[in-house]
Amino acid sequence: MSSGDVPSAVGSPAVDLDGVAVGYGGQTVLRELSLTVPRGSFVGIVGPSGSGKTTLLRLLTGRAARHQGRVEVLGRAVRPSNVPAGVGYVPQLEAVDWEFPLTVEQVVLLGEAATSAPVPWFSRAEKQRARALLERLGLGGLERRRIRELSGGQRQRMFLARALLRDAELLLLDEPTSGVDLATRRDVLELLGQLHHEGLTVVLTTHDLNFVAAHLPRVVCLNQVITADGPPAEVLTPDALRRTFGAPLQVLRDGARIVVVDAEQVDLHDAAAHRREATYRGDGWQGDDEVELPW
Numbered sequence: 001m002s003s004g005d006v007p008s009a010v011g012s013p014a015v016d017l018d019g020v021a022v023g024y025g026g027q028t029v030l031r032e033l034s035l036t037v038p039r040g041s042f043v044g045i046v047g048p049s050g051s052g053k054t055t056l057l058r059l060l061t062g063r064a065a066r067h068q069g070r071v072e073v074l075g076r077a078v079r080p081s082n083v084p085a086g087v088g089y090v091p092q093l094e095a096v097d098w099e100f101p102l103t104v105e106q107v108v109l110l111g112e113a114a115t116s117a118p119v120p121w122f123s124r125a126e127k128q129r130a131r132a133l134l135e136r137l138g139l140g141g142l143e144r145r146r147i148r149e150l151s152g153g154q155r156q157r158m159f160l161a162r163a164l165l166r167d168a169e170l171l172l173l174d175e176p177t178s179g180v181d182l183a184t185r186r187d188v189l190e191l192l193g194q195l196h197h198e199g200l201t202v203v204l205t206t207h208d209l210n211f212v213a214a215h216l217p218r219v220v221c222l223n224q225v226i227t228a229d230g231p232p233a234e235v236l237t238p239d240a241l242r243r244t245f246g247a248p249l250q251v252l253r254d255g256a257r258i259v260v261v262d263a264e265q266v267d268l269h270d271a272a273a274h275r276r277e278a279t280y281r282g283d284g285w286q287g288d289d290e291v292e293l294p295w
């Protein structure tokens with residue numbers, strides 16, 4: 001029996017990591033990682049480039065390099081090269097070879113085997129289900145399109161269809177909001193919200209701290225180790241952000257709303273306002289308090 005046939009252990013967390021370390025060629029990328037994600041959660045993972053976000057998601061899909069510690073997904077230990085049943089993975093779009101000569105339907109139907117299967121054969125029922133899913137995700141009519149001809153948002157949704165066709169209980173999405181325009185971003189996020197509402201566990205990585213602050217109940221800050229974990233209102237503090245990003249970020253609070261801004265940006269705004277004030281007070285530039293803008 002393959003691991004794909006084993007029903008997931010009901011009641012177990014969607015993700016359970018304890019004392020995990022992962023590295024590539026002797027270089028440690030993640031360490032001392034202990035993390036529990038209960039089923040039905042919606043969690044955002046944030047951290048600077050190279051902090052190990054993709055590595056963490058790959059670890060959960062059985063694709064990471066060797067690791068130490070306990071890695072359990074949907075109640076089962078993850079084994080290398082063995083995508084756990086019930087897990088849908090939407091890779092970082094930049095990591096995909098879009099020139100690979102596959103159609104949308106092939107990617108969705110073939111799933112993980114898309115690049116290695118010989119000549120696959122699919123039942124009419126499977127194809128109908130795939131089409132219904134593509135339709136639901138706004139990709140109706142694009143089944144025969146080559147994947148290289150899709151836009152960023154369509155690519156995201158194609159991978160979502162692939163995950164949903166396999167009845168994923170846990171969706172792992174690597175930067176689903178990058179590389180798409182604002183309207184598409186909103187559509188993708190709405191869709192994820194719906195899927196979460198339907199009971200799926202969603203774990204995504206993002207560089208968009210303000211999206212996390214506004215929409216997700218839990219954020220995990222990562223930079224080789226977990227630097228903070230909890231509700232955005234508690235976690236997104238200047239201290240935690242400095243520990244995570246190594247850069248000064250300011251957190252503006254307006255009631256329950258949190259906005260994270262680059263402290264440098266704030267300074268520039270202050271400087272610009274300052275300069276406007278100086279202009280306003282006289283004809284032309286005057287006053288000792290004029291601030292030189294750095295451009």
Ligand SMILES: Nc1ncnc2c1ncn2[C@@H]1O[C@H](COP(=O)(O)OP(=O)(O)OP(=O)(O)O)[C@@H](O)[C@H]1O
Pocket residue numbers: 024025029047048049050051052053054055056092
């Ligand atoms: N296959 C690999 N072989 C060797 N090193 C790797 C490999 N994949 C990732 N790394 C290294 O591991 C570290 C973490 O990379 P990872 O892709 O997980 O970061 P990330 O947080 O997803 O970054 P980004 O925000 O840019 O996507 C980086 O230093 C990267 O160079």
Ligand SMILES: [Mg+2]
Pocket residue numbers: 053054055092174
């Ligand atoms: Mg990444």
